[in-house]
Amino acid sequence: MPLPNRWLTACLVRYEGHTLLIDCGEGTQITMRRTGWSFKSIDCICFTHFHGDHIGGLPGMLLTIGNSGRTEPLLLVGPKGLRRIAEGLLMIAPDLPFPIEYHEIESPDEVLSICGVRVLPFRADHRVTCYGYRVELDRLPKFDPERAKEQNIPLPYWKHLQQGETITDGDRTYTPDMVLGSPRKGLIFCYCTDSRPKNTIIEGARDADLFICEGMYGDPEKQKSAKEKKHMTYVEAARIAKEAEVKELWLTHYSPSVVNPSEHLELAQQIFPNTQVCRDRRETTLRFLDE
Amino acid sequence: MPLPNRWLTACLVRYEGHTLLIDCGEGTQITMRRTGWSFKSIDCICFTHFHGDHIGGLPGMLLTIGNSGRTEPLLLVGPKGLRRIAEGLLMIAPDLPFPIEYHEIESPDEVLSICGVRVLPFRADHRVTCYGYRVELDRLPKFDPERAKEQNIPLPYWKHLQQGETITDGDRTYTPDMVLGSPRKGLIFCYCTDSRPKNTIIEGARDADLFICEGMYGDPEKQKSAKEKKHMTYVEAARIAKEAEVKELWLTHYSPSVVNPSEHLELAQQIFPNTQVCRDRRETTLRFLDE
Numbered sequence: 193m194p195l196p197n198r199w200l201t202a203c204l205v206r207y208e209g210h211t212l213l214i215d216c217g218e219g220t221q222i223t224m225r226r227t228g229w230s231f232k233s234i235d236c237i238c239f240t241h242f243h244g245d246h247i248g249g250l251p252g253m254l255l256t257i258g259n260s261g262r263t264e265p266l267l268l269v270g271p272k273g274l275r276r277i278a279e280g281l282l283m284i285a286p287d288l289p290f291p292i293e294y295h296e297i298e299s300p301d302e303v304l305s306i307c308g309v310r311v312l313p314f315r316a317d318h319r320v321t322c323y324g325y326r327v328e329l330d331r332l333p334k335f336d337p338e339r340a341k342e343q344n345i346p347l348p349y350w351k352h353l354q355q356g357e358t359i360t361d362g363d364r365t366y367t368p369d370m371v372l373g374s375p376r377k378g379l380i381f382c383y384c385t386d387s388r389p390k391n392t393i394i395e396g397a398r399d400a401d402l403f404i405c406e407g408m409y410g411d412p413e414k415q416k417s418a419k420e421k422k423h424m425t426y427v428e429a430a431r432i433a434k435e436a437e438v439k440e441l442w443l444t445h446y447s448p449s450v451v452n453p454s455e456h457l458e459l460a461q462q463i464f465p466n467t468q469v470c471r472d473r474r475e476t477t478l479r480f481l482d483e
Numbered sequence: 484m485p486l487p488n489r490w491l492t493a494c495l496v497r498y499e500g501h502t503l504l505i506d507c508g509e510g511t512q513i514t515m516r517r518t519g520w521s522f523k524s525i526d527c528i529c530f531t532h533f534h535g536d537h538i539g540g541l542p543g544m545l546l547t548i549g550n551s552g553r554t555e556p557l558l559l560v561g562p563k564g565l566r567r568i569a570e571g572l573l574m575i576a577p578d579l580p581f582p583i584e585y586h587e588i589e590s591p592d593e594v595l596s597i598c599g600v601r602v603l604p605f606r607a608d609h610r611v612t613c614y615g616y617r618v619e620l621d622r623l624p625k626f627d628p629e630r631a632k633e634q635n636i637p638l639p640y641w642k643h644l645q646q647g648e649t650i651t652d653g654d655r656t657y658t659p660d661m662v663l664g665s666p667r668k669g670l671i672f673c674y675c676t677d678s679r680p681k682n683t684i685i686e687g688a689r690d691a692d693l694f695i696c697e698g699m700y701g702d703p704e705k706q707k708s709a710k711e712k713k714h715m716t717y718v719e720a721a722r723i724a725k726e727a728e729v730k731e732l733w734l735t736h737y738s739p740s741v742v743n744p745s746e747h748l749e750l751a752q753q754i755f756p757n758t759q760v761c762r763d764r765r766e767t768t769l770r771f772l773d774e
Binding site: 193194195196199217218219221222225226242243244245247248249251252255256259276277279280281282283284285 | 484485486487490508509510512513516517533534535536538539540542543546547550567568570571572573574575576
């Protein structure tokens, strides 16, 4: 339920000029305008599930993206039924200047290549079919120019080898391992709402640099409500973060009854110290190690 | 297009515990929460037309009304196609705890009794079928207790006669004119967006105490854009207000290109002096004459 100073939960991931939006409740486009982020570069919107607070802003968002001058296709990803529901909502946005493509998740083992990153949906446990999303960005191994020179590899091939390609030139073959160092850790981001705790979430969040997870209630006395409504408490989210060995946990998607999200935060921090609360428009930049 | 500090246009009319909403764009429910108005008392939502900025907030609004504990039916009024479009949007709000009734306007001569007032839709002139709404509230003639006493009318009948009812008691018949004074002016409110100027709007706004009208552009140089996009300039709205002899004109529904709505206001005021600009959450109370 959108409150005057706490709007509906959504998440925007940007990478090299591409924008991936996860969920789009009522007001998401207004928040985006406040932050100044580009509408035109939204290539994909992933939906966790089809409750109104996660998809109600779709028609307005697409109309605004249309006004931004986008003509390239836009991909919608979500549980089965996505096309039917989106087409219902889009009755009020019939003349978009860009085509919409749909990808309905058939199984939780899918790996999607979107916006230059890998997107891996995983099953959550809510009142309706719901997915969390793991986003992975690889980091290329370090290129060693000294080794390339020693082996007399022509300069024009360096870039291709660095990208992992194999080059054949006459009877000579150049392979990436000739010039690349050992594998380097990439970046992992994980987003999960709405759900009860579930092992699939632990796997989806495994080793994440940032894990954004719902925490409907901070007060442990609300444990019963959380269970009934198929949501989580802060403490439950912190246990997942600990188990998954993530670096940082951000809590979000608070109940309207939670007036001050920082209350009871320390209970979660006792389990997973790097637990933080989200406020509207919170942002961060994830960087490769030592970058 | 919703801007961070200027949201989509909508209008809420309250009368004796009833609430009538006209249009419901994305974010209307958030504004309502800021103003503190009651969701539960919304008995009717009238739509001018089905562009996204006027109806996109419907599913979220109905979900929130549902959360408010309403179980009484809620009436939706709008141009033909209303049910089809609303049912599309309501795919994300499938389990509302109150029934929805639909009234699709068949002709512009309809008079609807809603929320204790008369609602008269009239045709506007936009890119799609669009209606303005005239809202009329009668004022009963003054009751004269001295005349009632002189004619020995029993006290229990006074209230009924005052409400305009005729009472028969044995062989005596009591009629309202026996105790009521001359007719008194009621209240008239008129709301019109989006439209080009049109005679039906003048009739719809005739003698209104308050006329809220779109003014997409203040700058007279935008006259051509207004015409092309089927909107109005401030000056065009002021001409209607003058012609309809309204008491007060509020301009609304500005283009995103209008940074300061007060700019060019004086051009409209030269035509209709009591022209004012709306800002978000502007409100007023209309009162009967001498009340």
